[in-house]
Amino acid sequence: MTRIAALVSKEFADLRHNPGVLLPALLTAAISIVLPFFVAVIVPAWTGERLSDSSDFQVALEIYRSQPEARTLSPEAAVQAWLFQQFLPLLVLAPVAASMSVAAYTVIGEKQARTLEPLLATPITTFELLSAKVLGALVPAIALTVASFIIYGAGIALFASSGAVRVLFAPRSLGMVFLLGPLAALAALQLAVCVSSRVNDARSAQQIGALIILPLAGLLVAQLTGTVAVTGRLIGIFTIVLATVNIILMRIGVALFDRESILTRWQ
């Protein structure tokens, strides 16, 4: 644990000295916060049309008002709450997607800077090294998600219809942000670090890393289009699946991390 903490602390120091690396993550998080407000608050205020009057939202409204947290809401607040909840995965996944390129670069970056060999010459194990690399990207991503969640909640409380903010404190919203989100982030970042330890140039790592975002983006689209309804039960199932996937990924990552070929064959 000491060695993991030492390397994570180094990763944070690196970020502190080079905050520009976090800029894409901050921008993505900012966009993911603003976008739902644009749809649910700004556009209706601008056009003067109430969302609950639109026929597009009637079906959603009907289904959604059967949810416990939406029963007591006004029709307008219920549509807004529904929209804010639909955009919640974006809020959770945006910082992760942005951190992906950092994670994908992490091992190949050490190799290219010729800092990997002295690091491997310490007693650090492969598990410790990979854990630290994943945590170095995961912790800022989660911190950003939590910060985004707080700003998102404050924004809803301030600008949306009365009561709409309650939707954020529904178990499935909290499950999505604090359980499913971190586990999905962990899986994605582990995969990115695996990629980083197998490719032999930084561009390949970042390109392949970008591909990992596609399934996450697919999940978001499925949620927005109603193809997948994220229920409490589904969150429970996904949590178990993702926890298992994470354990498997860590084992695969350790197995794939070939110290010898990294030291001797990478150029």
Add this chain to the structure above:
Amino acid sequence: MLAAVHLTRRFGQRLAVEDATFEIARGEIFALLGPNGAGKTTTLRMLAGLIEPSAGEVTLDGHRVEPGNAGRLRARVGFLTEAPGLWDRLTVRENLLTYARLHGLASPAVIVEQSLKMFGIADRGDERAALLSKGLKQRVALARTLLHNPDIVLLDEPTSGLDPESARDVRELIVTLRDQNRAVLLSTHNLDEVERIATTVAVLRQRMLAVDSPESLRVRLFGRRLRITLTGKAGSFIPALRESGHPDVAADDHTLSIATQDATRDTPDVVRVLVERGAQIMSVVPEEHSLEDIYLRLVREGTPQ
């Protein structure tokens, strides 16, 4: 202490190191020489437990180093890699602190401050590594290598690219490490450096061509010879010397080169013979071959001695 026993390493079909056997003892500076691509860095990596040998073994205090216990070896070894390998965006202090923690040292901050003072870089502790000169980077890398007080120190070209002053500082540090009874392995192309500080020299070209003290290598390769400079031509004295029991004699203008088993015993006899034949002797000195002569002969012949 740290030994390579019939160490062999292949990369696919390519043989990097073949059947290398040697041992590094405490208080020794063991210089590993060889042309580029001779397998020096591969050997160092095997000794540091970073890569495994294809055949043979590395032993530490008589115990075989295996993947399961390589971590223990790495805790006792300080490995200075060819490139300083500092994290450029981090300060010198942050670089060292990370390594002190990675080695699990009890008071990392205290040890880092001591190290900064010891290496004369205390005033540079808060500078980013990227801003340091090459010599300073190497000094920080050396400080990092020794943070955990290793008893075995492997140095891969530690003075490469350094200015003379920085190179001298590094050499002095290596001698200090030897005086502290550590085992030091130095891989280098700088023969002058080796001549000055090494106690043992090994020449590697995939196979180990020779391992011995520089003096023993001189004797093995060139024998002991006397160099006698005369005022006149030297060639005419060869028959007389041969008759007096010195068959291996060579002459070059004013100089005679005479093979001898024991210079102390043979010098008076040789001088007497020459003086009796009317030679006017200007100087009599033992013939010295440089380490460069030894190295070039070994590498050109390419056969183990």
